[in-house]
Amino acid sequence: MGGLSESVTLQILQCMAATYRPAAPLTHLQQNGQPVTAVSFDPVSDILWAGFNTGNVVALYTPQGIRGVGFPVGGDLAVKKIIAGDQYVRAVGLASEGAGQWSKGGRNQWYCR
DSSP, rough: OTTTTTTHHHHHHHHHHHHHOOOOOOOOOBBBBBBBEEEEEOOOSSSSEEEEESSSEEEEETTTEEEEEEEOOOOSOOOOEEEOOOOOOEEEEOOOSEEEEETTSOEEEEOOO
């Protein structure tokens, strides 16, 4: 590690090994057998926003993927893109005719065609 001594490098590596906790793989995230088609990490909280092949967006909490609030994006096809901001979630689906924004509680704020 650059110009660090061998003992300092060893201490850093031991510290990193003690604090690293791998999360479970995301392959188990399915909604009624439908795969995940879009994801976005929330910038201000420990939430993974997942879009499914059914056209729904769902908040997933904890490394186990506990389901939280969810909302339909529009249409019955896959969610194409999700963007999570400080106070909103924006999403667009393959079958929808536009894009929308929802509060993190699931209330629709606007939808533009």
